[in-house]
Amino acid sequence: xxxxxxxxxxxxxxxxxxxxxxxxxxxxxxxxxxxxxxxxxxxxxxxxxxxxxxxxxxxxxxxxxxxxxxxxxxxxxxxxxxxxxxxxxxxxxxxxxxxxxxxxxxxxxxxxxxxxxxxxxxxxxxxxxxxxxxxxxxxxxxxxxxxxxxxxxxxxxxxxxxxxxxxxxxxxxxxxxxxxxxxxxxxxxxxxxxxxxxxxxxxxxxxxxxxxxxxxxxxxxxxxxxxxxxxxxxxxxxxxxxxxxxxxxxxxxxxxxxxxxxxxxxxxxxxxxxxx
Amino acid sequence: xxxxxxxxxxxxxxxxxxxxxxxxxxxxxxxxxxxxxxxxxxxxxxxxxxxxxxxxxxxxxxxxxxxxxxxxxxxxxxxxxxxxxxxxxxxxxxxxxxxxxxxxxxxxxxxxxxxxxxxxxxxxxxxxxxxxxxxxxxxxxxxxxxxxxxxxxxxxxxxxxxxxxxxxxxxxxxxxxxxxxxxxxxxxxxxxxxxxxxxxxxxxxxxxxxxxxxxxxxxxxxxxxxxxxxxxxxxxxxxxxxxxxxxxxxxxxxxxxxxxxxxxxxxxxxxxxxxxxxxxx
Numbered sequence: 001x002x003x004x005x006x007x008x009x010x011x012x013x014x015x016x017x018x019x020x021x022x023x024x025x026x027x028x029x030x031x032x033x034x035x036x037x038x039x040x041x042x043x044x045x046x047x048x049x050x051x052x053x054x055x056x057x058x059x060x061x062x063x064x065x066x067x068x069x070x071x072x073x074x075x076x077x078x079x080x081x082x083x084x085x086x087x088x089x090x091x092x093x094x095x096x097x098x099x100x101x102x103x104x105x106x107x108x109x110x111x112x113x114x115x116x117x118x119x120x121x122x123x124x125x126x127x128x129x130x131x132x133x134x135x136x137x138x139x140x141x142x143x144x145x146x147x148x149x150x151x152x153x154x155x156x157x158x159x160x161x162x163x164x165x166x167x168x169x170x171x172x173x174x175x176x177x178x179x180x181x182x183x184x185x186x187x188x189x190x191x192x193x194x195x196x197x198x199x200x201x202x203x204x205x206x207x208x209x210x211x212x213x214x215x216x217x218x219x220x221x222x223x224x225x226x227x228x229x230x231x232x233x234x235x236x237x238x239x240x241x242x243x244x245x246x247x248x249x250x251x252x253x254x255x256x257x258x259x260x261x262x263x264x265x266x267x268x269x270x271x272x273x274x275x276x
Numbered sequence: 277x278x279x280x281x282x283x284x285x286x287x288x289x290x291x292x293x294x295x296x297x298x299x300x301x302x303x304x305x306x307x308x309x310x311x312x313x314x315x316x317x318x319x320x321x322x323x324x325x326x327x328x329x330x331x332x333x334x335x336x337x338x339x340x341x342x343x344x345x346x347x348x349x350x351x352x353x354x355x356x357x358x359x360x361x362x363x364x365x366x367x368x369x370x371x372x373x374x375x376x377x378x379x380x381x382x383x384x385x386x387x388x389x390x391x392x393x394x395x396x397x398x399x400x401x402x403x404x405x406x407x408x409x410x411x412x413x414x415x416x417x418x419x420x421x422x423x424x425x426x427x428x429x430x431x432x433x434x435x436x437x438x439x440x441x442x443x444x445x446x447x448x449x450x451x452x453x454x455x456x457x458x459x460x461x462x463x464x465x466x467x468x469x470x471x472x473x474x475x476x477x478x479x480x481x482x483x484x485x486x487x488x489x490x491x492x493x494x495x496x497x498x499x500x501x502x503x504x505x506x507x508x509x510x511x512x513x514x515x516x517x518x519x520x521x522x523x524x525x526x527x528x529x530x531x532x533x534x535x536x537x538x539x540x541x542x543x544x545x546x547x548x549x550x551x552x553x554x555x556x557x
Contacts, residue, residue, distance in 0.1 A: 014360060018357060021356070025371055025374060025428065025432065028386060029373055031385065032388065044394040046393060048399050117485040119488045119509075119510055119533050120489060120491075121491070121509075121513045121517075121530060122295065122530035123292070124514070124518070125295060125523050126290070126291035126295045128517075130290070130291070210380075213492070213514075216495070226378070227379075227380035227381070230381065230383070230384050230496070231380060234496065241388070245384070245388075248385070251377070251380075252377040252378065255376050256376065256377065259372065259373075259376050263369050267440045270436060
């Protein structure tokens with residue numbers, strides 16, 4: 001079929017509209033990034049300054065050194081990677097067990113799924129008292145374990161259906177040929193599940209990196225992740241908008257880069273494995 | 277492999293049982309007496325607590341935003357992106373940026389946008405001669421302002437799910453309908469929408485249940501105010517538990533939320549599993 005002028009025009013209009021939507025949705029992000037490179041005099045202006053007179057990276061220096069940005073970055077990285085690694089270890093084994101041996105049947109799977117939908121505030125009080133009893137408030141271990149508890153059900157749910165779909169015949173023939181269950185899992189099931197594992201690892205990392213509620217409740221001064229630093233800087237009169245924008249950008253850019261680098265895994269992760 | 281599961285089960289079930297236990301005591305962290313068993317008194321107090329009912333109403337506002345704004349908008353946007361020839365996938369990923377960045381970063385971005393005096397939004401409104409609303413500080417506009425942020429943050433997430441759903445529709449059926457000369461609205465209503473129904477269901481269930489968790493943007497932008505205008509259930513529970521340290525009362529609030537979420541989840545999941553597509557259009 002030869003595209004007519006009308007069809008080409010319609011396509012151009014659709015593309016233009018989609019582009020407009022993207023710009024609209026990204027404008028608050030752009031505004032943050034622009035503020036982060038504005039010199040101090042241009043943070044607040046009436047009328048607002050849409051493009052800085054010169055690019056000033058002083059905000060980043062100030063944010064990293066004076067406002068705890070560097071410590072926040074290190075803490076966030078430690079908590080997010082620790083929680084992701086631990087959740088993967090626990091989650092993969094549990095999911096394999098659920099998917100391959102149907103441990104606990106459908107009921108157990110559903111119970112695990114329901115944990116995902118629990119409002120965090122519902123378990124906030126018991127978890128606070130729990131960590132307090134162990135003297136673990138304001139510690140890395142508490143935050144990492146807490147996020148693991150939230151990541152594992154998600155990982156289980158996504159990977160379970162994936163392991164179910166993998167044909168058990170290959171593992172069984174390996175078992176017949178003298179491999180242990182462990183070897184069959186490690187060399188046959190695990191490599192096949194890799195795309196799904198990347199997806200859940202990506203989402204676990206993003207969740208742990210972004211998490212705010214438990215970080216506010218369980219930590220004070222020793223552990224300060226980036227999301228928690230932000231609101232503390234927005235109090236008071238002399239708000240350093242540029243520096244806050246710099247910290248916010250430092251918090252936002254890693255997950256944006258990760259999401260683009262691992263784009264094709266994002267759908268599976270975000271849809272809880274319901275879509276591939 | 278089973279021990280991993282056992283550890284996890286203990287981790288998930290312990291807090292629930294403990295919350296249940298605390299919720300029937302007058303546990304206040306600031307009063308150094310051992311908490312006593314008071315039966316269902318916390319629950320009775322909640323039912324006559326006007327702040328509970330107003331926070332429930334705020335939560336329902338966020339849910340209404342999901343159902344009536346985010347769902348139709350995301351359906352439209354998913355169709356728009358699906359109709360793009362080449363850069364549809366990367367476009368949807370770019371659109372997802374608001375969803376994947378930290379909600380507290382989102383809160384900061386919108387604190388800038390909504391800034392009364394220096395914000396770009398009021399500047400543009402001023403150019404158009406539409407006045408200078410105070411947005412998050414206004415008793416009437418604060419809640420809609422937050423619902424708008426929720427829209428911005430989470431509509432892309434629904435677009436992604438629906439877009440992936442559209443891309444997995446059987447191409448031959450759609451092509452056959454086109455060859456038969458069916459109009460686009462007809463194809464959409466009679467074929468795409470019914471086939472898409474499970475995905476729409478998943479998106480709706482996820483988002484409705486997630487909207488109970490809305491917390492970060494409230495904490496950063498309004499702290500529940502002005503008054504209690506933007507205090508949802510999650511935020512009210514936080515205030516009771518971690519501002520006033522009424523742990524018993526907060527736990528009872530939490531249990532009530534759990535029950536509501538569980539009932540909703542059950543109902544919504546049932547809705548999506550309905551096998552008949554007949555009435556979907």
